Amino acid sequence: AEGATLAPCPEYLARAADVARRVFNNSRGSPATEDDYASLAAELQRAERCVARGEALRHRLPGVSARLLEEVLRVAAADEERRDEHNATVAEKKRIHAAAAAAAAAAATRGPDARAEHPPVVRDGDGDVDDGDGGDG
Numbered sequence: 001a002e003g004a005t006l007a008p009c010p011e012y013l014a015r016a017a018d019v020a021r022r023v024f025n026n027s028r029g030s031p032a033t034e035d036d037y038a039s040l041a042a043e044l045q046r047a048e049r050c051v052a053r054g055e056a057l058r059h060r061l062p063g064v065s066a067r068l069l070e071e072v073l074r075v076a077a078a079d080e081e082r083r084d085e086h087n088a089t090v091a092e093k094k095r096i097h098a099a100a101a102a103a104a105a106a107a108a109t110r111g112p113d114a115r116a117e118h119p120p121v122v123r124d125g126d127g128d129v130d131d132g133d134g135g136d137g
Contacts, residue, residue: 006054007070008077012047019043042084050077 020043023036054073061069 009050012050016043016047
């Protein structure tokens with residue numbers, strides 16, 4: 001396995017470096033968000049897993065060809081990308097369902113008057129509309 005570049009690890013390392021550059025050299029002028037840091041952490045973890053996987057395979061299979069080692073790493077990386085896409089899709093669906101459930105719960109706790117376009121008509125004791133000016137009618 002000598003001479004193997006541990007592909008696609010260099011690509012992952014470059015992606016992580018690009019994300020780090022965007023997060024820490026923030027050209028937007030606004031502070032980095034939690035999502036910015038989360039995406040940076042994800043890219044760093046992906047690169048770290050790729051390098052660790054490659055080094056472990058290199059250690060455990062010292063006689064394997066560089067080409068085979070890189071192919072195994074490519075397949076593992078593709079599998080990891082599919083898993084990440086699936087997890088992101090599931091997380092987005094959960095977020096949408098949670099938001100819809102929260103909106104439904106909020107609507108259910110409001111009375112029918114709160115949902116009306118106009119406030120309810122308030123009548124004084126003798127049945128006249130109370131317009132709040134203290135006068136009749």
